[in-house]
Amino acid sequence: MTLNPSSEVPLFRQLVEQIKGLIDQGHLKPGDSLPSVRTLAKSLDVNPMTISKSISLLTDEGWLTYRRGQPSRVALTLPQNSGEGWLTPALKEVVIRAKQLNTPKEKVAELLEQVWQEEL
Amino acid sequence: MKPILKMSALTKVYNGSKILDSLEFELNPGQVTGLLGRNGSGKTTLMKLAVGLILADHGDIELMGECSTDISSDVKQRLGFVPQEAIGFESFTIEQLFKFVGKSYKNWDDAYATELCRLFELPWPKKVGRLSGGQKQLVAIILALAHRPDCLILDEPVSALDPVNRREFLSQIIDLAVDHRSTVLFSTHITSDIERIASHVNFLSRGKIELSGELEMLKDLIYRAPLDLDYPDDVECLFEKRGYQILKGEKAALLPGAQRMNLDDLFVAINSNGD
Numbered sequence: 001m002t003l004n005p006s007s008e009v010p011l012f013r014q015l016v017e018q019i020k021g022l023i024d025q026g027h028l029k030p031g032d033s034l035p036s037v038r039t040l041a042k043s044l045d046v047n048p049m050t051i052s053k054s055i056s057l058l059t060d061e062g063w064l065t066y067r068r069g070q071p072s073r074v075a076l077t078l079p080q081n082s083g084e085g086w087l088t089p090a091l092k093e094v095v096i097r098a099k100q101l102n103t104p105k106e107k108v109a110e111l112l113e114q115v116w117q118e119e120l
Numbered sequence: 121m122k123p124i125l126k127m128s129a130l131t132k133v134y135n136g137s138k139i140l141d142s143l144e145f146e147l148n149p150g151q152v153t154g155l156l157g158r159n160g161s162g163k164t165t166l167m168k169l170a171v172g173l174i175l176a177d178h179g180d181i182e183l184m185g186e187c188s189t190d191i192s193s194d195v196k197q198r199l200g201f202v203p204q205e206a207i208g209f210e211s212f213t214i215e216q217l218f219k220f221v222g223k224s225y226k227n228w229d230d231a232y233a234t235e236l237c238r239l240f241e242l243p244w245p246k247k248v249g250r251l252s253g254g255q256k257q258l259v260a261i262i263l264a265l266a267h268r269p270d271c272l273i274l275d276e277p278v279s280a281l282d283p284v285n286r287r288e289f290l291s292q293i294i295d296l297a298v299d300h301r302s303t304v305l306f307s308t309h310i311t312s313d314i315e316r317i318a319s320h321v322n323f324l325s326r327g328k329i330e331l332s333g334e335l336e337m338l339k340d341l342i343y344r345a346p347l348d349l350d351y352p353d354d355v356e357c358l359f360e361k362r363g364y365q366i367l368k369g370e371k372a373a374l375l376p377g378a379q380r381m382n383l384d385d386l387f388v389a390i391n392s393n394g395d
Binding site: 003005006007008009010011012013038041042045046047048049050053096099100101102 | 315
């Protein structure tokens with residue numbers, strides 16, 4: 001995993017997206033256990049609070065499960081949008097920009113169609 | 121939980137001007153806190169006051185439950201401090217200096233000091249006076265780390281370090297925080313170092329702590345937006361500057377023209393003249 005501390009995106013969000021990516025791409029499989037917060041903090045050289053924040057967000061969203069005294073594991077049943085999960089942040093970015101520019105949803109769909117065709 | 125360091129109504133005057141002005145500051149156990157501020161903003165003064173090296177004109181400072189001007193030897197044993205200026209002892213070799221300083225700490229770990237020397241590639245038998253500026257800084261860092269203090273205060277510890285040693289230093293701080301649950305306060309101008317290892321951040325400006333909080337939350341909730349923008353009730357305006365305002369709140373992300381900021385941007389925004 002590579003983190004960019006000076007990015008505008010907080011480190012815990014970067015971590016969340018990267019762990020989702022590892023799950024989506026099959027590098028982490030359902031039931032796999034994650035290294036401890038301490039181990040992750042030390043190997044990535046980031047504050048343990050940042051790691052805890054990412055783990056608890058992923059647990060809240062159903063990507064990870066946690067039982068007291070045990071390592072966090074990848075959930076056996078992944079959230080609904082899993083598989084496309086790594087698209088969500090990019091789409092979110094588009095939606096935020098569209099809302100900022102007051103662009104209607106239909107126009108965004110139109111643009112998506114256009115870009116989709118161009119990229120084929 | 122009792123704070124490790126608590127400063128209340130703290131004022132320090134130099135040559136008739138208030139460098140710190142009724143400042144309030146708190147450091148809680150286990151926090152790794154970055155202190156940011158412009159040159160001459162009073163970071164060094166704050167840190168020297170914290171460890172009792174200088175006296176305040178007004179206000180109270182409590183360090184690990186004791187008044188900072190009258191620290192017991194017990195608290196000194198649990199404290200580490202890296203000053204900005206050279207540590208002296210120029211005629212000692214590193215080895216002699218470690219032996220000398222090590223004697224005054226009950227928990228001094230010789231093996232750890234040696235290991236740090238190896239990691240930072242310091243020339244063990246060389247005299248301190250013959251070391252480069254960066255190497256001297258590393259010696260000061262090791263002197264403050266080798267007894268694994270409960271509270272570690274560092275005044276611009278990385279200013280002369282190369283990127284490899286800087287990264288190794290950050291890694292050592294994380295280890296200390298994770299394994300020993302030490303409380304750390306450090307000042308630096310390299311904001312990305314704070315973004316990497318700090319849990320909390322404090323901006324010192326105009327003699328006061330202008331903004332403080334949990335770093336990742338601040339980065340997640342603070343946005344820069346155009347001045348004339350209307351915002352919902354659950355979004356708060358932290359301050360207005362010439363041409364833009366700094367907003368805080370979950371919904372700020374959706375406002376037209378709102379932009380996330382990194383610590384560097386926030387630093388510039390806080391310290392720019394906007395009034």
